[in-house]
Amino acid sequence: MEKMVETIEWIEDDAGGHVVMIDQRVLPHQQVFVECRTYEEVADAIQTMVIRGAPAIGVAAAMGVALGVQQGADFDTVCKTLAATRPTAVNLFWGIERMRRLMAGLQGRSSEEILREMIAEAKQVRVEDIALCRAIGTHGAPLVPDGKTVLTHCNAGALATAGYGTALGVIRAAVEAGKKIDVFADETRPFLQGARLTAWELQQDGIPTTLITDNMAGHFLRSGRIGCVVVGADRIAANGDVANKIGTYSVAVLAKENDVPFYVAAPVSTFDLTLESGDQIPIEQRPATEVTHVFGVPVAPENIAVQNPAFDVTPARYVTAIICEHGVARAPYQESLAALASKTSRATV
């Protein structure tokens, strides 16, 4: 159960270091690595989805800030450029804010010392992310019904994080605990994270996985074979509303309609307790070509209008539980999420 490729790494070099990411746009048929030597290149990689997945974006943002410091670029410009790449996943802003707080504490130090600290912090964000995913797996595994199928949407796996995954971390931990489960992976149009990334990741791990199109999820939820749904999240509001990959809301409604538990697995860095509800979460619109073309092949008439919201919001009433590194939150989320989030604060102080 080792992952085959690293999602993102900081590589030391003569200039200090650079960032290497696996290009998630061309997986699984091509394994191409993208090297970023500037914060602008990291920003571009986030925006064009070379790297995607809320926790992975958080790591990339932290490393991007470190690169900006290494370049000697204006710190505010670095932070603003990275923050402008994608609007929905709050981990992006969390990663930048963490670096900004450190920077504020380093005032008066030498530039060498500042750079050393910033790089160390960015690497630490990555290491912590893997540990958080393991903890999410530990808390989530007991919730997975034995002998049934787990349905997941998009990719909340090793590739969406620094490693191990959130939703797929729960699945991996359930398998490691000896549960006999298999997985149904929604292909997740338009970017096909399920078909290209989740199916591939789980196949590497030898976890029995069946690929379905997104519109089949309801049919199988109705069939009785799905024991639970586990997905990741891009931002979770204080009331437990969850922004996640487009289609998540549909799966959640269909799960509830068929009495199948619907679990969200995400680190506390995905919580945005400043937002009362999911209605306040900005939803990114992606380019139309993601819908009209598949790997460059046109699948629709020319000049057709397209909507391409990359995320949707699942109201908390459809969410059975939210699994984070500190435990499992259930309704009322206003209280349970705040309690779990405060555990972090204490641990990191």
Added chain:
Amino acid sequence: MEKMVETIEWIEDDAGGHVVMIDQRVLPHQQVFVECRTYEEVADAIQTMVIRGAPAIGVAAAMGVALGVQQGADFDTVCKTLAATRPTAVNLFWGIERMRRLMAGLQGRSSEEILREMIAEAKQVRVEDIALCRAIGTHGAPLVPDGKTVLTHCNAGALATAGYGTALGVIRAAVEAGKKIDVFADETRPFLQGARLTAWELQQDGIPTTLITDNMAGHFLRSGRIGCVVVGADRIAANGDVANKIGTYSVAVLAKENDVPFYVAAPVSTFDLTLESGDQIPIEQRPATEVTHVFGVPVAPENIAVQNPAFDVTPARYVTAIICEHGVARAPYQESLAALASKTSRATV
């Protein structure tokens, strides 16, 4: 509002006639016509989805039987071969049965006369189908809320019928009646009938149409902009359960959850009142490559397991009304469907 290509036609020739279909596998980027001179070629065209859509398949089946008679093939073999192509759409069996009944009534006639009658009947099935779609449109148009968006799934349009369409017939009739509506078309993976066929058909007609991926339907149903959903059907059981393209069930549940009316538009030939409920409708499994490849381009890892049910069943409780050529059926469907179906019987006796 004329359709640009004919879905299927009987062309007279020296041998008697042959069938021409537009190849729906390569639309809209290629307009290729397939000529069938034998019933085996028609069977192959149905099975490989050169032609698809329940009413269109019914027409193709009738024409296939006529070709078989023209070939002088064994009549039972002709009917059985055509009946074995696809299991779900009952219109296929209805078309064959209609030809079989005619054949039974022609016993003792000359082979020339029999062939002439069979060809005339097959052509009549096609002509009637267009008229049925117009009538469905007339009954359905008043149900479409003015000034809102209509959501449809798959293609229940001119290409799914001999012309005009069932679900798209309702939309066309609403537009002809002066309603200011626009359409959201689910792309409908894996075969992409929505992206390739519905978007193209409506674009030709100048009806404002927006393409979305299947997993976006819930998001937009929740948004309040969708005034109603209209879809076609492949088989409707006596209790009102509806088999239709995979994903229809999900749309129906999401419509109900958001208080959006969900309409099914289909001719009486789609009713199968011999079945008590939708649980008895056979669901076709299509090849895995439809899911793993898009126009030949692989979108998933090799050797991944796939499920590819081509249809699902929407329980009657999610169906606001069923629109057929004789009127609008509402719950309890056991009575309303039987009443509308008996109107046909009287009309055709």
